[in-house]
Amino acid sequence: MESLSFCPVLQIVRQSPSRAPPRPNLGNNYLDSTILRAENGACPVIPGKVVSLLEILRVHAEAYTKAVYAIALINYHIEAQQDFRSDPLLVERIHAHLSELLPHCVDLPMTSAQVKRVIKLVENLNTTAHWEQAKSIFLREIAEIRSRLDDELAARLFFGLPSGRDKYFSNARDGWEDVIDRFPDAVGDIEEMSKCFALSRYAGSIFHSLLVVERGVIDLGSYIEVTDPKRGWDATTKKLKSLVDGGYSNLPPRFAGQFGFLEQMNTQVQAMKFAWRNKVNHVDGKLVVIKPEFTPDMAEEIMMASRGFMRRLATEMPK
Numbered sequence: 001m002e003s004l005s006f007c008p009v010l011q012i013v014r015q016s017p018s019r020a021p022p023r024p025n026l027g028n029n030y031l032d033s034t035i036l037r038a039e040n041g042a043c044p045v046i047p048g049k050v051v052s053l054l055e056i057l058r059v060h061a062e063a064y065t066k067a068v069y070a071i072a073l074i075n076y077h078i079e080a081q082q083d084f085r086s087d088p089l090l091v092e093r094i095h096a097h098l099s100e101l102l103p104h105c106v107d108l109p110m111t112s113a114q115v116k117r118v119i120k121l122v123e124n125l126n127t128t129a130h131w132e133q134a135k136s137i138f139l140r141e142i143a144e145i146r147s148r149l150d151d152e153l154a155a156r157l158f159f160g161l162p163s164g165r166d167k168y169f170s171n172a173r174d175g176w177e178d179v180i181d182r183f184p185d186a187v188g189d190i191e192e193m194s195k196c197f198a199l200s201r202y203a204g205s206i207f208h209s210l211l212v213v214e215r216g217v218i219d220l221g222s223y224i225e226v227t228d229p230k231r232g233w234d235a236t237t238k239k240l241k242s243l244v245d246g247g248y249s250n251l252p253p254r255f256a257g258q259f260g261f262l263e264q265m266n267t268q269v270q271a272m273k274f275a276w277r278n279k280v281n282h283v284d285g286k287l288v289v290i291k292p293e294f295t296p297d298m299a300e301e302i303m304m305a306s307r308g309f310m311r312r313l314a315t316e317m318p319k
Contacts (some may be wrong), residue, residue, distance in 0.1 A: 001031040004273070013182055016131045064149070066100045074094050074098075075143070077090055078094075078138055078139055079135070081135075082135075084138070091125065092123060102119070105149075111148040114141070117141065118138075118145065127204040161199075169195050169199070176190050176311075178311055178315050179216075183212075183219070189215075190207040190208075192214055197299055197300070202294035202295070203294055203303075205269070205299045209302055209306045212306055213233075213306050214233065218236070219317070220236050220240070220317065221236035221239065223318065224243060224255075224262070225239075265313070268305075268309040268312055269309070
């Protein structure tokens with residue numbers, strides 16, 4: 001497998017023809033049946049999102065390497081037998097290998113069609129009884145699977161995420177459970193924020209982070225009775241600051257016992273403003289990304305500040 005440098009986080013991997021492995025005993029199935037995942041296939045375009053995952057195919061490369069290994073084993077054992085059709089155990093194992101390979105070829109139509117063709121032959125060996133050159137025919141059919149697999153994989157680029165970033169893509173909601181419980185409408189932007197970060201689309205990650213925060217800010221504004229018709233960041237933060245600056249003794253009766261919460265929320269707002277300094281602006285009361293280039297540290301700092309703010313809102317703001 002040939003690896004091409006792409007960026008510090010992603011690599012482009014081009015499939016190169018694999019060498020046949022040594023010829024060990026057949027043993028049990030070599031394809032891991034637990035690998036199959038439902039995420040395979042292109043993702044739909046999501047309106048309003050900066051990054052669409054259209055055409056990004058999630059695959060597990062080990063499925064294909066094990067497939068090549070299984071094909072080589074099948075090849076060897078067919079060659080080693082005078083007539084493999086007379087060995088029920090071998091026929092059963094060949095069928096099992098091909099059956100486990102098939103789900104991983106769902107997005108490789110030519111390979112999938114050939115695998116199905118060979119499976120059908122193995123399931124109906126009586127139709128091959130009159131073949132004089134059965135071994136040669138089956139070997140050609142198996143070789144055709146390998147050829148199609150090589151061709152279809154060579155036509156694709158595979159993007160690899162290192163393990164440190166996989167958690168942001170595979171478990172995008174981790175650490176946000178309390179926030180999602182309180183603000184379920186934010187789940188889409190939380191997932192997009194994490195996935196954009198995993199894919200090194202830092203501006204996109206920050207954009208979705210701002211959308212998450214904006215939902216919380218609007219709810220906080222409703223709680224502290226913001227009267228500005230332009231609801232959002234400016235209106236809420238100004239009212240919050242005025243309440244805290246007025247001190248505990250001047251707090252309206254409605255907020256009795258909540259001064260500590262309001263003070264802490266004001267501190268969180270200041271922390272976010274520091275994280276966003278020179279990167280985010282307030283336009284018409286809304287948060288807007290003004291700097292398109294971000295380092296991973298910048299993006300992660302903003303994500304963590306946003307999560308801290310939203311988590312405190314979710315767990316401490318009275319309903």
